[in-house]
Amino acid sequence: MLFIIQFPLADSRLFVQENTMRLVRPTWPSPTPDREFIRCWGGIKKRKTGGLNGWIGEDTFCEATKAIIFTQNILFTDSQSSLKIPFKVVFSRFYFDGNAVGKLELGFACPTKDRGREIEDNINEKQFKELINYLLIFKIKISNPLLNKRKEECELIKAGKFIARSYLGTTTIQKNVCDILEKKWLVEAGTPTILLICGKKISHKFPFFKKESDSKIFNGNIFMSLIPHQGSTYPMWVLEGVSSEFEQVDCFCNLRHLRICLLRLHAEHQCLRIILKNIESGKITISRDSEASQQLQYYLNEATSRINRLQSPNIDIAEIAREIQDCVSPGERENLIKYLEKTQVRKNIRRKVDNYLKSCYNGLFIGTMQGDIEIMEGDVIRDIGAGATVINRSLVEKSFNKVRDQFDENAASALRLIAQEIEKSGNKEAGELFDSFNEELQKPEPKRSLLRTLWNGMVEALPAIGQLAGVVAQISKLFIAA
Structure with a gap:
């Protein structure tokens, strides 16, 4: 025992x-x-x-x-x-x-x-x-x-x-x-x-x-x-x-993976609940241009994706994880969403947090995030049918031009290759991180630590972009000189 x-x-x-x-x-x-x-x-x-x-x-x-x-x-x-x-x-x-x-x-x-x-x-x-x-x-x-x-x-x-x-x-x-x-x-x-x-x-x-x-x-x-x-x-x-x-080796591995996933998912739920409560109470304040708030938005994006994705390479834990106990009640959900609407949290992240909270009812986690049909303002299109892209193309072009002017053609071309790979995959998480990456690049003095964090998140969400020929070396220039 x-x-x-x-x-x-x-x-x-x-x-x-x-x-x-x-x-x-x-x-x-x-x-x-x-x-x-x-x-x-x-x-x-x-x-x-x-x-x-x-x-x-x-x-x-x-x-x-x-x-x-x-x-x-x-x-x-x-x-x-x-x-x-x-x-x-x-x-x-x-x-x-x-x-x-x-x-x-x-x-x-x-x-x-x-x-x-x-x-x-x-x-x-x-x-x-x-x-x-x-x-x-x-x-x-x-x-x-x-x-x-x-x-x-x-x-x-x-x-x-x-x-x-x-x-x-x-x-x-x-x-x-x-x-x-x-x-x-x-x-x-x-x-x-x-x-x-x-x-x-x-x-x-x-x-x-x-x-x-x-x-x-x-x-x-x-x-x-x-x-x-x-x-x-x-x-x-x-x-x-x-x-x-x-x-049996295979059964032992499945049991071990299940144990790790159940414990990790509980910790993810509990910590997300506490961070959201600290936002709601005003202990954590959000200022869009600050590095602390950028890190917060990255965390909210990653945490909701990790909880809702419920993927493991060797076992299917979705049905079990849906039953994991969570302490966010419907009343708390409304208060948290109301506060998030007043803050400068990016809309796509706020939507993901909202979807996470909606999946929690009476303290029981009952489902994964459901993809709503939603058309955002401008040229950002999300969740329109299977395989829809999550790329803000105008941001990509602005980043392409800035990187080409300040660095070189090869680094700029790497951005387009990444955009093409994300569009081809339809990976929404990678697309949202790529948008954040390009938003940071537009700033007069982009924070290289944040660029590196966002890049690592993209590679984790879509490992294929880290295998594109020459892309890693070209993107690394932005971390060193940004």
Whole structure:
């Protein structure tokens, strides 16, 4: 049995105008393993089996063994019988995508047998409920640099806000740590989620209401539950009957990919909700010409695309991911959209955020983004039939002329080749990023860091443009000299 609890963290520091004194290292999303580290938490490691294509920030992590301190052994003992189940902390890992999405994941494993008896076969419904409650209220300590490294004690399920404070402190320039005390909202914790992996079938003795999935990604079963605890509810995914999966390489890979995707999607939803709330409350302000707001718009574009696309190269997780718990209610949706309409967020990004929020109803994520038929002003045409382009051709021509005048013909021609490839593919995400790229190029002094970020996003959305002969070298000129 493997019990995983995830604490999502939303980091807003990249999106605020003032200097937040954030440390530049680790260099997420691609920090150097075995050299970089998070102060007071641990060093950067490479994921041995690698990350997942299309999911930034899953191939390296901080081995955060110092972030959470366990002062006693984890041993569940049933008061009515002699059943004893010892747990061992098998990993404590922090992942970050370089923009806003962070997640600390703790893994607890127990042996399959207790004194020769199969634990999962012999545990009953009452014991199962007590076991889960025991793990949720297990006392831990968290080192907090904001409080002179004083260790704060709390129950495991309530650790999120303490982890957020600790992370804010560990990633702030040390001499400025005290100055950040009043801005704890810069790093906020979302609702934790739990993932339980069992070798045997345990659904018949699971003590909480559950909703089963019909997906047959692997030979076992998948179901979701909401765990009530002290007036709150926490989402919990259970993958049961997986013991045979480890004997087949393909099945094991599918199970691993499913686990990563479910946890990552929960973190994406939670962090997007928090960032939108910070926009709605005015903590994050939007000024179209600022680099912070450009980074925010890039994040909103990427986050909604990543959540709604629901693609993985090896498994189909769409039907499962649609059921992922989300905390955006219809009332919140209206308030957020109303605020976004007052801001300078680009229309295409605002539309994507709106579509994401519309897909959330009564706290349940029920569908992917639906492509509305929409004709924008000017010559920008979107979502008109299958394979429609998302290119603002006048922007391309303006960029072509500027690059040809300021650089050379080859760099300008590269822009047209990119435009042709995006039009041919009908890739809307790449088209929207290309529009943003060209908008930035029109400015008197384009920001090369933003151009590089937008270019990387285009290549991620449509890898074919990164394989066009000579294009990468020509576009790189704009980063160096912009």
